[in-house]
Amino acid sequence: AQTVTQSQPEMSVQEAxxxxxSCTYDTSESNYYLFWYKQPPSRQMxxxxxxxxxxxxxxxxxxxxxxxxxxxxxxSLKISDSQLGDTAMYFCAFMKPxxxxxxxxxxxxxxxxxxxx
Amino acid sequence: DSGVTxxxxxxxxxxxxxxxxxxxxxxxxxSVYWYQQSLDQGLQFLIQYYNGEERAxxxxxxxxxxxxxxxxxxxxxxxxxxLGDSALYFCASSGAxxxxxxxxxxxxxxxxx
Numbered sequence: 001a002q003t004v005t006q007s008q009p010e011m012s013v014q015e016a017x018x019x020x021x022s023c024t025y026d027t028s029e030s031n032y033y034l035f036w037y038k039q040p041p042s043r044q045m046x047x048x049x050x051x052x053x054x055x056x057x058x059x060x061x062x063x064x065x066x067x068x069x070x071x072x073x074x075x076s077l078k079i080s081d082s083q084l085g086d087t088a089m090y091f092c093a094f095m096k097p098x099x100x101x102x103x104x105x106x107x108x109x110x111x112x113x114x115x116x117x
Numbered sequence: 118d119s120g121v122t123x124x125x126x127x128x129x130x131x132x133x134x135x136x137x138x139x140x141x142x143x144x145x146x147x148s149v150y151w152y153q154q155s156l157d158q159g160l161q162f163l164i165q166y167y168n169g170e171e172r173a174x175x176x177x178x179x180x181x182x183x184x185x186x187x188x189x190x191x192x193x194x195x196x197x198x199x200l201g202d203s204a205l206y207f208c209a210s211s212g213a214x215x216x217x218x219x220x221x222x223x224x225x226x227x228x229x230x
Contacts, residue, residue: 006218012202035218037221042223043205043223043224044119044223044224045207045209045221046221047218050218058180063223091160104162105150105160105162105209106151107161110159110160
Protein backbone atom coordinates (compact mmCIF):
# COMPACT_ATOMS: atom_id res chain seq x y z
CA ALA A 1 0.00 0.00 0.00
CA GLN A 2 1.12 3.51 -0.72
CA THR A 3 1.88 5.92 2.11
CA VAL A 4 2.61 9.63 2.18
CA THR A 5 4.58 11.26 4.99
CA GLN A 6 4.85 14.93 5.81
CA SER A 7 7.33 15.26 8.64
CA GLN A 8 6.72 18.95 9.43
CA PRO A 9 3.40 19.44 11.27
CA GLU A 10 3.89 23.22 11.41
CA MET A 11 6.11 25.80 9.77
CA SER A 12 6.30 29.54 9.64
CA VAL A 13 7.92 31.98 7.24
CA GLN A 14 8.27 35.72 6.96
CA GLU A 15 6.40 37.48 4.20
CA ALA A 16 8.46 37.66 0.97
CA UNK A 17 10.78 34.87 2.10
CA UNK A 18 11.07 31.35 0.66
CA UNK A 19 9.93 28.20 2.40
CA UNK A 20 10.17 24.51 1.54
CA UNK A 21 7.69 21.89 2.69
CA SER A 22 8.81 18.25 2.74
CA CYS A 23 7.01 15.14 1.57
CA THR A 24 8.13 11.56 1.16
CA TYR A 25 6.13 8.65 -0.14
CA ASP A 26 6.39 4.92 -0.42
CA THR A 27 5.29 2.96 -3.46
CA SER A 28 6.38 0.12 -5.69
CA GLU A 29 4.64 1.66 -8.69
CA SER A 30 6.60 3.23 -11.54
CA ASN A 31 3.78 5.33 -12.98
CA TYR A 32 1.99 7.69 -10.63
CA TYR A 33 1.15 11.32 -9.95
CA LEU A 34 2.01 13.57 -7.04
CA PHE A 35 0.13 16.65 -5.90
CA TRP A 36 0.22 19.48 -3.44
CA TYR A 37 -3.13 20.77 -2.23
CA LYS A 38 -3.71 23.86 -0.14
CA GLN A 39 -6.49 24.17 2.43
CA PRO A 40 -6.94 27.73 3.74
CA PRO A 41 -9.13 28.52 6.74
CA SER A 42 -12.09 28.60 4.37
CA ARG A 43 -11.48 24.78 4.27
CA GLN A 44 -11.68 24.53 0.49
CA MET A 45 -9.15 22.10 -1.04
CA UNK A 46 -7.22 23.88 -3.78
CA UNK A 47 -4.82 22.19 -6.17
CA UNK A 48 -1.46 23.97 -6.05
CA UNK A 49 0.74 21.88 -8.32
CA UNK A 50 1.08 18.38 -9.74
CA UNK A 51 3.89 16.21 -11.04
CA UNK A 52 3.82 13.18 -13.30
CA UNK A 53 6.35 10.57 -12.17
CA UNK A 54 7.54 9.87 -15.70
CA UNK A 55 8.56 13.51 -16.18
CA UNK A 56 12.04 14.36 -14.98
CA UNK A 57 11.45 18.09 -15.18
CA UNK A 58 10.18 19.61 -11.95
CA UNK A 59 6.75 21.24 -12.17
CA UNK A 60 6.41 25.00 -11.64
CA UNK A 61 3.34 27.17 -11.15
CA UNK A 62 4.21 30.83 -10.66
CA UNK A 63 5.69 31.13 -7.13
CA UNK A 64 5.27 27.41 -6.46
CA UNK A 65 7.75 24.78 -7.58
CA UNK A 66 8.60 21.23 -6.63
CA UNK A 67 11.76 19.24 -6.19
CA UNK A 68 10.88 15.75 -7.34
CA UNK A 69 13.46 13.09 -6.53
CA UNK A 70 12.00 9.82 -7.81
CA UNK A 71 14.76 7.53 -6.58
CA UNK A 72 14.56 9.03 -3.10
CA UNK A 73 10.73 9.11 -3.25
CA UNK A 74 10.78 12.73 -2.23
CA UNK A 75 8.47 15.52 -3.39
CA SER A 76 9.05 18.87 -1.71
CA LEU A 77 7.19 22.11 -2.36
CA LYS A 78 9.00 25.44 -2.52
CA ILE A 79 7.03 28.64 -2.11
CA SER A 80 8.91 31.75 -3.19
CA ASP A 81 8.07 35.32 -2.21
CA SER A 82 5.63 34.07 0.44
CA GLN A 83 2.41 36.05 0.79
CA LEU A 84 -0.03 36.32 3.68
CA GLY A 85 -2.59 34.51 1.54
CA ASP A 86 -0.33 31.46 1.47
CA THR A 87 -1.22 30.79 5.10
CA ALA A 88 -2.94 27.39 5.00
CA MET A 89 -2.63 23.66 5.55
CA TYR A 90 -0.67 22.05 2.75
CA PHE A 91 -1.26 18.43 1.85
CA CYS A 92 0.96 16.23 -0.23
CA ALA A 93 -0.93 13.53 -2.13
CA PHE A 94 -0.13 10.44 -4.21
CA MET A 95 -2.27 8.95 -6.95
CA LYS A 96 -1.83 5.77 -8.91
CA PRO A 97 -3.75 5.86 -12.19
CA UNK A 98 -6.61 3.39 -12.29
CA UNK A 99 -6.36 1.84 -15.70
CA UNK A 100 -7.09 4.57 -18.19
CA UNK A 101 -8.66 6.96 -15.72
CA UNK A 102 -8.03 8.76 -12.47
CA UNK A 103 -7.44 6.87 -9.27
CA UNK A 104 -8.01 8.05 -5.74
CA UNK A 105 -5.70 10.35 -3.79
CA UNK A 106 -3.73 9.25 -0.74
CA UNK A 107 -2.94 12.23 1.45
CA UNK A 108 -0.27 13.00 3.98
CA UNK A 109 -1.20 14.44 7.39
CA UNK A 110 -0.49 17.98 6.25
CA UNK A 111 1.81 20.87 7.16
CA UNK A 112 0.34 23.99 8.69
CA UNK A 113 2.10 27.00 7.16
CA UNK A 114 1.87 30.43 8.72
CA UNK A 115 3.16 33.44 6.81
CA UNK A 116 4.06 36.28 9.19
CA UNK A 117 4.03 39.96 8.20
CA ASP B 118 -15.08 28.12 -7.51
CA SER B 119 -14.26 24.48 -8.31
CA GLY B 120 -17.62 23.77 -9.92
CA VAL B 121 -18.32 20.95 -7.45
CA THR B 122 -21.38 21.64 -5.29
CA UNK B 123 -21.97 20.03 -1.93
CA UNK B 124 -25.08 20.36 0.21
CA UNK B 125 -25.68 21.00 3.01
CA UNK B 126 -22.71 23.04 4.23
CA UNK B 127 -23.38 22.17 7.85
CA UNK B 128 -25.31 19.36 9.48
CA UNK B 129 -25.92 18.78 13.16
CA UNK B 130 -27.60 15.58 14.23
CA UNK B 131 -27.82 13.15 17.13
CA UNK B 132 -26.21 9.77 17.65
CA UNK B 133 -28.08 6.91 16.04
CA UNK B 134 -29.54 9.07 13.30
CA UNK B 135 -29.12 8.83 9.51
CA UNK B 136 -28.10 11.65 7.17
CA UNK B 137 -27.58 12.09 3.44
CA UNK B 138 -24.89 14.28 1.92
CA UNK B 139 -25.27 15.40 -1.65
CA UNK B 140 -22.70 16.22 -4.32
CA UNK B 141 -23.04 17.61 -7.84
CA UNK B 142 -19.83 17.15 -9.85
CA UNK B 143 -18.39 19.60 -12.32
CA UNK B 144 -20.14 19.58 -15.66
CA UNK B 145 -18.77 16.73 -17.77
CA UNK B 146 -16.92 14.96 -14.96
CA UNK B 147 -17.82 11.28 -14.73
CA SER B 148 -15.92 10.37 -11.56
CA VAL B 149 -17.02 11.29 -8.05
CA TYR B 150 -14.96 10.68 -4.93
CA TRP B 151 -15.88 10.97 -1.27
CA TYR B 152 -13.32 11.84 1.42
CA GLN B 153 -13.59 12.19 5.16
CA GLN B 154 -11.40 14.71 7.00
CA SER B 155 -11.10 14.35 10.76
CA LEU B 156 -8.53 15.62 13.23
CA ASP B 157 -7.26 12.18 14.20
CA GLN B 158 -7.48 10.35 10.84
CA GLY B 159 -6.66 13.19 8.47
CA LEU B 160 -8.00 13.01 4.92
CA GLN B 161 -9.24 9.52 4.11
CA PHE B 162 -10.59 8.21 0.84
CA LEU B 163 -14.00 6.61 1.27
CA ILE B 164 -15.33 5.61 -2.13
CA GLN B 165 -15.24 6.40 -5.85
CA TYR B 166 -17.93 6.17 -8.50
CA TYR B 167 -17.42 6.35 -12.23
CA ASN B 168 -20.40 6.95 -14.48
CA GLY B 169 -22.80 5.36 -12.02
CA GLU B 170 -20.68 2.36 -11.09
CA GLU B 171 -18.63 1.85 -7.94
CA ARG B 172 -14.96 2.04 -8.97
CA ALA B 173 -12.92 1.88 -5.81
CA UNK B 174 -13.48 1.52 -2.09
CA UNK B 175 -11.34 2.90 0.69
CA UNK B 176 -11.85 3.07 4.43
CA UNK B 177 -15.61 3.29 4.27
CA UNK B 178 -17.56 1.87 7.19
CA UNK B 179 -20.38 -0.60 6.60
CA UNK B 180 -22.76 1.96 8.14
CA UNK B 181 -21.93 4.26 5.25
CA UNK B 182 -23.07 3.84 1.67
CA UNK B 183 -23.02 5.88 -1.49
CA UNK B 184 -24.45 5.94 -4.97
CA UNK B 185 -24.14 7.90 -8.18
CA UNK B 186 -27.28 8.64 -10.12
CA UNK B 187 -27.83 8.79 -13.92
CA UNK B 188 -27.46 12.58 -13.85
CA UNK B 189 -24.04 11.93 -12.19
CA UNK B 190 -24.81 13.53 -8.87
CA UNK B 191 -23.85 11.45 -5.88
CA UNK B 192 -25.15 10.91 -2.38
CA UNK B 193 -23.31 9.64 0.68
CA UNK B 194 -25.55 8.05 3.28
CA UNK B 195 -24.34 7.81 6.87
CA UNK B 196 -26.43 5.76 9.28
CA UNK B 197 -26.37 4.78 12.97
CA UNK B 198 -24.23 7.83 13.52
CA UNK B 199 -21.65 7.89 16.28
CA LEU B 200 -19.80 10.79 17.87
CA GLY B 201 -16.66 9.72 16.01
CA ASP B 202 -18.37 10.29 12.67
CA SER B 203 -18.17 14.04 13.23
CA ALA B 204 -15.93 15.29 10.44
CA LEU B 205 -15.70 17.28 7.26
CA TYR B 206 -16.89 15.26 4.28
CA PHE B 207 -15.55 16.26 0.89
CA CYS B 208 -16.76 15.33 -2.54
CA ALA B 209 -14.43 15.65 -5.52
CA SER B 210 -14.87 15.05 -9.21
CA SER B 211 -12.56 14.47 -12.14
CA GLY B 212 -12.62 13.93 -15.85
CA ALA B 213 -12.06 10.62 -17.58
CA UNK B 214 -8.34 10.92 -18.30
CA UNK B 215 -5.30 10.06 -16.23
CA UNK B 216 -4.07 13.63 -16.17
CA UNK B 217 -7.40 15.05 -15.02
CA UNK B 218 -6.99 16.64 -11.59
CA UNK B 219 -9.48 16.20 -8.78
CA UNK B 220 -11.62 19.23 -8.06
CA UNK B 221 -13.01 19.43 -4.54
CA UNK B 222 -16.25 20.85 -3.25
CA UNK B 223 -16.35 23.01 -0.14
CA UNK B 224 -17.31 20.08 2.07
CA UNK B 225 -20.13 19.28 4.47
CA UNK B 226 -19.34 19.76 8.16
CA UNK B 227 -21.12 17.00 10.08
CA UNK B 228 -21.47 17.31 13.84
CA UNK B 229 -22.91 14.37 15.76
CA UNK B 230 -24.05 15.21 19.30
